[in-house]
Amino acid sequence: MKLDFTKTNGLIPVIIQDFYSLKVLMLGYMNEAAFAKTQAEKKVTFYSRSRNELWTKGETSGNFLNAVNFSKDCDDDTLLIKVIPEGPVCHTGSVSCFNESSAKGxxxxxxxxxxxxxxxxxxxxxxxxxxxxxxxxxxxxxxxxxxxxxxxxxxxxxxxxxxxxxxxxxxxxxxxxxxxxxxxxxxxxxxxxxx
Missing domain, CATH: 1.10.287.1080 (MazG-like)
Structure with a gap:
């Protein structure tokens, strides 16, 4: 999968979606290294803009995001990753960073x-x-x-x-x-x- 990291200074937005419920769980950013690591390990790794380093979601909490499916948008500068989460996604303990407690379909x-x-x-x-x-x-x-x-x-x-x-x-x-x-x-x- 070819992504265009040049449009936004080396980072692309990444939408994380639950593989089963299709609920949007969070938004993060990746650089090329984070994307390569995520593809290789099948655990979502982001680029932390505040710490200027890679971080694998769940490395301290155990709440990993297991990557199942990758899709890029039509401009090749945004990524959608469908995941199977291991526990709550948000640091607040919620299922989603968008303050939704469950998927409604x-x-x-x-x-x-x-x-x-x-x-x-x-x-x-x-x-x-x-x-x-x-x-x-x-x-x-x-x-x-x-x-x-x-x-x-x-x-x-x-x-x-x-x-x-x-x-x-x-x-x-x-x-x-x-x-x-x-x-x-x-x-x-x-x-x-x-x-």
Whole structure:
């Protein structure tokens, strides 16, 4: 990958993004040596403008940024690195230097839509209709969707498999709602298990 370090006196801005959630975690700067070290070691190394030296993120805290993917912008003077972080990224202990505690993506948006349809008692909503049938019916539906996904997994029709996976995720979110459990809680458990 060829980057243009000449435009900004030998340094380029580097955006750090979580590989899984796509959450922007921080911004740092690299010179050519920092970039070469990051590529070689797969641990993000920046150039410290205040100390005028290279520093590998996590060398004192243990919160390394494991580089997975590198992308440059169209002008070759900005870098995006997708990482798997080992612990909090910000020196304050936050997940992100932009004061965001968790990633919010489409599944969270869908969780909100499910909540709204139930809270507003939408009479034309399948979601609300299923919710009103109670935990037994919802749990049964999740079980049915899981079995259908397993069946499709054994066949070669990827479209059917993907649709059954979507059905399972959707009904799982309704089950979480009826149990009064947030998706973020499940995400937190999975994150803990990764350590």
């Amino acid at each position: 489409f599944l969270y948006e869908l969780e909100n839509v499910i909540d709204e349809r139930i809270s507003n008692d939408s009479t034309t909503s399948y979601t609300n209709e299923l919710y009103k049938k109670g935990i037994n019916k919802i749990a049964q539906k999740v079980g049915e969707e899981a079995v259908e996904l397993v069946i499709e997994a054994k066949d070669d029709n990827i479209d059917l498999f993907q649709n059954e996976a979507a059905d399972l995720l959707y009904h799982f979110l309704i089950l979480l709602k009826v149990k009064n459990v947030k998706l973020e809680t499940i995400e937190g458990i999975l994150k803990e298990r990764m350590r």
